Amino acid sequence: MLRITGGTVYDPANGIDGEVKDLYIADGRFSSKFETGRTIDATGLVIMPGGVDVHTHVAGGSINFARAMTPEDHRRTQAFIRSKTRRSGLGGMAPTTFATGYLYAGMGWTTVNEAAVPVLSARHTHEELRDIPIVDKSSLVLMANNEIILDLLEEGEDERAKHILAWHIWAAKSYGVKAVNPGGVASWKYGNDAKHLTSKIDGYDHVTPGTIITKFAKMIDELGIPHPLHLHCNNLGAPGNVETTLETMRHLEGSRAHFAHLQYHAYGGDDWGNMRSEAAQLADYFNAHPNMTTDAGAVLFGDTVTITADGPWQHLLYKLTGRKWGNLDVENETGCGIVPYTYRPSNLVNAVQWAVGLELLLLINDPWRVFLSTDHPNGACFWRYPEIIQLLMCSDYRNECMANLPPNIKNKISLPEIDREYTLYEIATITSAGPSRALGLPQKGDLGIGKDADLVIYHQDHDIARMFGHPRYVFKGGEIVIEEGDIRETPDGREYLVQPSYDPEIDKFLRPLFEDRYCMSFENYPVEMERIERSQIQDCVTLGGEGE
Amino acid sequence: MQKSKFLPRGRKDRTVVMVDIRETKSAKAADHFLQVRPGKDFELLTIMRAMIKDQEISEAEVAATGVSMEVLRDLIDQMKKAKFGVMFFGMGLSMTRGKHMNAAALLTFAAEMNAFTKFVAMPMRGHGNVTGADVIMRWQTGYPFGISLNRGYPRYNPGEFSTVDVLVRGDTDCAFIIGADPGATMPKPAIDHLAKVPTIVLDPHVTHTSRLSRVHITTAPAGIAAPGTGYRMDEVPMPLKPALNSPYPSDEEVVRRIKEAIAEKPDWMTNQPQMIESQV
Ligand SMILES: [Zn+2]
Secondary structure (H helix, E strand, C coil), X not given: CEEEEEEEEEEHHHCEEXXXXXXXXXXXXXXXXXXXXXXXXXXXXXXXXXXXXXXECCCCHHHHHHHHHCHXXXXXXXXXXXXXXXXXXXXXXXXXXXXXXXXXXXXXEEEXXXXXXXXXXXXXXXXXXXXXXXXXXXXXXXXXXXXXXXXXHHCCCHHHHHHHHHHXXXXXXXXXXXXXXXXXXXXXXXXXXXXXXXXXXXXXCCCCHHXXXXXXXXXXXXXXXXXXXXXXXXXXXXXXXXXXXXXXXXXXXXXCEEECCHHHHCEECCCCCCCEECHHHHXXXXXXXXXXXXXXXXXXXXXXXXXXXXXXXXXXXXXXXXXXXXXXEECCCEEEEEEEEEECCCCHHHHHHHHHHHHHHHHCCCCCCEECCCCECCCCCHHHHXXXXXXXXXXXXXXXHHCCCCHHHCCCCCHHHCCCCCCHHHHHHHHHHHHHHHHCCCCCCCCCCCCECCEEEEECCCCHHHHHHCCCEEEECCEXXXXXXXXXXXXECCEEEECCCCCCCHHHHHHHHHHHHCCCCXXXXXXXXXXXXXXXXECCCCCCCCCC | CCCCCCCCCHHHHCCCEEEECCCXXXXXXXXXXXXXXXXXXXXXXXXXXXXXXXXXXXXXXXXXXXXXXXHHHHHHHHHXXXXXXXXXXXXXXXXXXXXXXXXXHXXXXXXXXXXXXXXXXXXXXXXXXXXXXHHHHHHHHCCCCCEECCCCCCEECCCCCCHHHHHHHCCCCCEEEECCCHHHHCCHHHHHHHHHCCEEEECCCCCHXXXXXXXXXXXXXXXXXXXXXXXXXXXXXXXXCCCCCCCCCCHHHHHHHHHHHHHCCCCCCCCCCCEECCCC
């Protein structure tokens, strides 16, 4: 048993905004009573629920390909030295698995959602997730370019497609569904893309990105997956793509949807020279439509490596930068591209991107619906989140940073007109309570009785980046894992899964198709349950028709 | 071979071009065979890179590779017309004159082909699960091979920390060999060193290395009598399901037991910081 006394508590899930309050922990959860045990005096310190990352890339084939491509970065970054009980690792743009756990926990994050897993290599992703210590994990399976499902949608066999989707979610032992550039990744197998919701997809006459998106959102809602469709829209990164994004949002009225890294989808203009922010327009629409959540996908200046299932975009980025390019194609399912990238304040496009991420976080007025992310490692590495928190909380600091942008950025961004500053309560919402709710993990991001005792205790500090970068204590499942910058314990995290129900007869339909098209036998395809360490199956939900 | 919506006739809808210095069995299975002169891989790749961009090449330069201009033009034409091309390459490219420069030329060629159509390149890996070792080393240490952990964190330098270099220099005072038989393939100074130090071998069979080792632990063969995971050369993991029982333990079990025994010993690396901001 453990007691934390005197801390100033920010717990948005329970409406607690900076109250001095004692917390009791027993058996890894918050408890209503305390009998004996250690007491931690948190007088003068700030307490929040542990951070939850709704969208990150920390495990699996693509980030591991990025590690292979960037040995020069591993050499210049921080190194974790092994001890008798702790594995070694390297930080940097694409940290190693053990270091990923240390770095997330080191800034108070205790749950992460790996946002892109092909079924074919899901076994690999789970092996890596097992090697990420401390934090709890979940993962999303890539489905919106899956040939078998697209074929069914083409033929109007929506009901069967839904069963096949459910089958795949369970086969991959995933927690939800990610759709990346629906139809565009399928077309990329032939060197093409699908930039608009009405674009032709190679090999299909009827199905378009628009139909894939609406049908997937509907299927996921009907299956009751706790986390809605997690969507990476078409036409990522391109000037003028705000039209595609708004059109996508209109397609999704009446469904739940999570828009991934919205920053990359909020641009106006029609070429790189006149690209401008359309964050304000997008935020207006978003504010009026409560069916949606989003994560920022914010950009910070500096070096990183970009990895996405959006293969055609990565080929363009390779042509623009002339830097290294890696490409993976995953049979009938998806693909991935990898390009190292440096965001520079002197580069007008990068400067606009930097502003757009912050604008979205500041102009979307409900912190329960917009979450902190950098689409790690795409916009910046996750261990730079404290810098973004500082930008959100201090308008003076924002203005200081804006002074370094090129002068011709005027009229291209709206950030200079925004004076909103986030409060600690709002920070706790966008980093923890909000993403937990969007993920459908009610035991997370909540300091209430019976919830998982994942919390972080910060020093009060006028230097916000330092405050959030160096917690006084981090607790995971009631255990002190970080204390004043030192790693204390490295417990194994859980993995969250969902098991949607489907017609067991669907195997008979799928098997011959699969054996025709895949180069793996049908029996070997699903990830075996015993390969998931400390798995926890979350119940599917029933969605009320009204209200949402 | 797999049939698909776009390739309904399977193998018949695919074109295989074999490039080698001699006509092997694989060449007979291919649709076309190009015989390149030994040691001319880099030149041939560079000429093809120039030709796809319609740059001028002299007949003499082409002739020196052993392949005619006409054949090359025809090949490039077919490549540009392909819907999805893959360049597979192996040790014949990466271990002959030019070495990693050849591989770099091929990878650049594949990237550049994407200006015309979809193309990728993929190394053909040898031996059982070499890709699996490579994949796991990358997620645990950031590097695929040639890794030193002797400062308590991973460092990478092929040519210095690769197994053969470490053994030839005589840097180790012990060797633990699993899933490999370096006694059969490595240069003599490396093998001599293995014989000199305590070498421990885990292998289902008696091998060159097990004969010179101090300890040989017989293990169940993975995938036949022990379960596990094998990574295909495209990095797709396959579950290994044992068909037979074995009286011997799996490699995994032996390694785990050795690790547990070592954990009982006092720590030899004390007073180290947890983390260093810049590596030394
Ligand atoms: Zn992403």
